[in-house]
Amino acid sequence: MKKMNQELYDFLIEHLDAITEDWLADREEKNGSIYSKDAGDWSEQMLREQNRLTNLTIASSLLEDQRGFEEKKKDWAKLVAESRVSSRTPIYEVLDALSKLRYSFWRFIKKFVDRxxxxxxxxDIMNWGIAIHMAFDEIIVEFTKRYDELMRKRLFAQxxxxxxxxxxxxxxxxxxxVLPIVGDIDTARVQAITDYVPNKCVELDVSHLFIDLSGVSVIDTMVANHIYQLMQVLDLLGIKSTVTGIRPEIAQTSVQLGLDFSRIRTYSSLQLAIKKNFQDFAMN
Structure with a gap:
């Protein structure tokens, strides 16, 4: 069994490029996909190089010492995941390509058996079936883990x-x-601001924050309460806060809604707030 495994491994290594060419020949036209047969010379060369590594990785699963397969599996998953995330290739396209490669791989195993x-x-055939299918399944799992990690990092950065x-x-x-808030502000947005601003103020070593609402056209009770809570959080962190730029229509609406801004330091404009507090700025 070990001798036959080695012979099959040697056969597959000898035909690595041929397996790749067989796989590439099965490509179809897919608009915008790197796997499309009309994707261009650069994409084809990249696929050829990466597929060769895929074939080498799968073939190594036939060897008695599995450490080589484990190392190649991780290296392959890292390389391909980074490449596919960079090219914005959907994960289902990668899985489809691996499925087609599995067929190409077995076509060459059949050639070896016929020979x-x-x-x-x-x-022997049954054992190869187990080994090869498990190898494909393992590289798929390793790839999806790596792909997910990279996508999470990208989404976090975004x-x-x-x-x-x-x-x-x-x-x-x-x-x-100064925190200038511009545009429509709803509960979801003000919650995001409430979550983000305190940490950012600490990171920037801000001791006094002016929250400018001159660019906000509408404010409701929920939004006003979130702003008030934000100022309370800042106060607990030792950061002073002042609201500026409350427009007349917002002030009138706030009164009608019964919102209490009496305990909040407010100014009609940022310019006025800076003027009134100029001496404090100068000392800092």
Whole structure:
């Protein structure tokens, strides 16, 4: 059995490039996919190089020492996952490509069996089936884990950028910051701001934050309560906060809704707030 496994392994290594060409020949036209047969020379060369590594990895599962397969599996998954995330290739396209490669692989195993004839036992074929299918399943699991990790990192980075754009804190000097809020503000957005701003103020070492609402057209009770809670959190962190730019219509609506801004430091404009507190800024 060990001798026949080695012979099959040697046969597959000898035909690594041929397996790749067989797999590439099965490609179809898929608009925008790197797996499309009309994706271009660069994509084809990249696929050829990566597929060769795939074939080598799968073939190594036939060897008695599985450490080589485990190492190759991790290296392969890292390389291919980074490549597919970078090219924004959906995971289902990768799985479909691996499924087709599995067929190509077995076509060459059949060629080996046909060549060797009676030397290959039924038990050999059954054992190869288990080994090869398990190897494909294992690289799929390893790939999807790596792909998921990379996508999570990318999504986290994108969310961090969204949070920063949603609530940009502008430093006026080493300790004073301004948070300009522009556009429509609903409960979901103000909650995101409430979650993001305190940590960012601590990170930037802000001691006094001006929350400017001059760019906000509508504010309701829930939003006002969140802003009030934000100011309370900042106060607990030792960060002073002031609201500026409350427009007349918002002020009138707030009174009609019974919102209490009496305990909040407010100014009609950011410019006025800076003017009134200029001496405090100068000392900082």
């Amino acid at each position: 060797e004839g009676d030397r290959v036992l039924r038990s 969310q961090s950028l969204i949070d920063e754009l949603n609530a940009p804190i502008i430093k006026l000097n080493s300790l004073i910051g």
